[in-house]
Amino acid sequence: MTDQNQQAVTKKEPTQSERFMTKVIAEFGSSVGEVALTNFQKRLAQNYFIALDSVLKTTEEKRLKKSEKYRDQLPVTWANVNMDKLSRDVVAYARIGFDPAQPNHINLVPFKNNNTGKYDIGFIEGYRGLELKSVKYGLDVPDHVTIELVYSNDYFAPIKKDANHPQDSYEFEIKNPFDRGMILGGFYYHSYTKVPEKNKLVMMTLKEIEKRKPDHASPEFWGGEKDKWEWDPKANKNVKKGTEKVEGWYDKMCWKTIYRAAHSDITIDSQKIDDDYLRLKQMESEFAEAEVEREIGANANKNVIDITPPGEPEESASDAESSVPQQNSDSGEQPEMNFEDFSSDVPPMESAGSSPETW
Template structure:
């Protein structure tokens, strides 16, 4: 009993970082002897990285909460004391075991939102396209050895060469005619390469309409371009001028997410950690949730006080399908993935 009281006292006096680490370690599976599994240095480092990233996101979100007028400010502060630690610990166990690192670009991004049923903030971990690739390569079935991604502009020469009786290997022709004036962006494609069996090589082409079909219904104009809505005290006041956005980056990101998210999972490779991830993804894409959002999308403005069931994340693009202040918080993750501060593509 004394030992248990000492442990509780120690935990109560621990820093947020220490409590977070202990909560995560507690959720790691035990060995055959029912003793805690010794974490590798890599796993410990990843746990620390999740804390660093979530802490930074919470601090920025809390500053935005305090910047609002009291009429529109959520009463619950975005602090570690108000985070659903059990859910976060379980998710960190799963994603860190897969190898996703929140401090690596486009691996995984934490998005906090208010769960009114619990009165706490849940931390949603959104996979980036590099995270999807890592997961696909570790757990996928028939994963390509390499993938070539390209955007197609109106002046580029492109011709697909589909597999047929006379053509055993699917391929394509692609040539940039004018590097400095490629014309209008028309779409993109990716080519999956299987080195030991090139007859399995596969070309996937997505035109503009097919890519825009995967654009969230309430996509942010800062990223996709177009007209940006103007808001004042939680109400839409009108349209601002058109913004250019980062359309190229959004098209390329959509191609990459489409590629790696389409890789089938090898059932023989599924472990407890992946099972947890798959269950979380299934819950976030529940059909009833989608129907609810479609019904209310134009009827209410979401603030940080959001029900967990009221948030829809588009699987193809990773963006949140809502017009709200919550979108601004989510943009932080998208900026990193889209390389807004220094485009990768």
């Protein structure tokens, strides 16, 4: 047989995208009883592949930039991803409607599973994703949810339900939109058109908002000071050169914190809970446990172990933010962004200097 004929009969290896879709299609078939995916489901599955492919490449680049002393030896590549678990998770999130191509829906975070020697993928819900979940599974979903920050130059008068007022209400006026003063707090308002007696007004002081701020919130989001790093040619690495002040997006973070609180306050209807929702809660629990293990390992020989669970407070965008393994500050390398700031709903490997509207 000629070389040309041999090449013709050689089986073409499927691409990583094709292997991914095959796993997802098989999982869809086993979970819903049929193999055929709708066009919408196919598009979502493709979006998950595109998003994760980008995250894996960026994470691997960051891994390679670390010195060998602090670098995990397992490359962050598709070959080292737990595909069985990933396909199950993607199906659950896709069936709920989370779309990684949409801003603030869902963020993907690779983390090492020491039990399997593979990378699992954590799914961090953005504030829009939290809204999507509350609307789909909520017991008594409001017709409208209002979220507002209140500044010192605004006029705000709450009206709580009592003997003289049949429903919660409020008066709110922005007197000077271009000089609203300092943030005093904020509120959210659940309104029901047909049954206004169920309207609900919840106020949050600035102190209550900042309670949901992660312990290690990134100054790129919340503002404040951060370490300043510069390249040292002699040491051939980044070295710390004092601190610098960062303005961040403080107002936006406070608003997102209230937004997350508003949708977290919608009770889940147990009759609407399905296998996808249960799978989602299981994944959240697994990711939280993995984070605890990482924190214990990172602080095993230190006096204090300070664990901030992922999820709420946010992102804390309102309430949530998750965390990602932090670079050891003694490594002489610039630390990576902490996923606890997902309170901010910033895509895992997104530039910290980008506008919050893209988060």
